Amino acid sequence: MADVSGRRRSRGVSTTVGYILNLTVALLLVTSLLAAAGTFVGDQRERAIADGLQVSGTQLAGALESVDRLAATGDDARLVVSLPPSVAGRNYRIQVRERSLVLTTENPAVRVVVEFQTDADVATKTVSGGRVVVALDAGANRLEVFATDE
Numbered sequence: 680m681a682d683v684s685g686r687r688r689s690r691g692v693s694t695t696v697g698y699i700l701n702l703t704v705a706l707l708l709v710t711s712l713l714a715a716a717g718t719f720v721g722d723q724r725e726r727a728i729a730d731g732l733q734v735s736g737t738q739l740a741g742a743l744e745s746v747d748r749l750a751a752t753g754d755d756a757r758l759v760v761s762l763p764p765s766v767a768g769r770n771y772r773i774q775v776r777e778r779s780l781v782l783t784t785e786n787p788a789v790r791v792v793v794e795f796q797t798d799a800d801v802a803t804k805t806v807s808g809g810r811v812v813v814a815l816d817a818g819a820n821r822l823e824v825f826a827t828d829e
Contacts, residue, residue: 724767728789731766732782735808736793738762739773739780742813743822747797749815750822756815759827764809774805775824797822 742760750756765771766784774781777800780793800821812827 725787725789727767728769728784728787729791731763732771732784732789732791733793735762735766735771736773736780736782736791739811739813739824740793740795743795743797743801743824746813746815746822747799750799750817756817758813760811760813762808762811764807766808771808772805773808773811773824774803775801776803777801 739760739762742758746756746758749758762773769784769786769789771782771784774783778794778796780795782791782793783789799815800819802816802819802821802823804824806824806826810827811824813822813824815821816823
């Protein structure tokens with residue numbers, strides 16, 4: 680549109696376009712910050728779960744090694760271990776292997792391996808977190824881990 684002097688008037692359009700551009704840039708910045716914060720929180724949750732699994736695994740590995748030492752002295756070899764039923768709000772499973780424990784969660788999928796040393800063989804089994812018993816099966820000369828409500 681031209682005024683009486685012949686100049687074009689476009690100020691109204693440039694103000695609106697500038698406002699929309701500023702709003703778009705602000706929206707992109709906020710969205711980027713929220714996405715980065717969400718990733719950070721997810722990573723922190725996985726680290727917390729891994730740390731909790733490591734602690735539980737270390738406790739159970741220590742119990743296995745203690746029962747193994749007790750069995751070598753001929754004493755009654757049985758120990759109740761109170762592990763947390765969940766870590767960071769997630770249930771977990773413990774797969775007992777010959778020389779290691781594999782602790783896992785789902786959603787997020789976290790896996791921690793804790794190794795231990797025993798003279799006696801260890802029965803392979805999977806148990807959930809919570810109270811477990813580590814005992815020597817004297818007839819088979821092997822350590823067993825099983826869940827308990829004691």
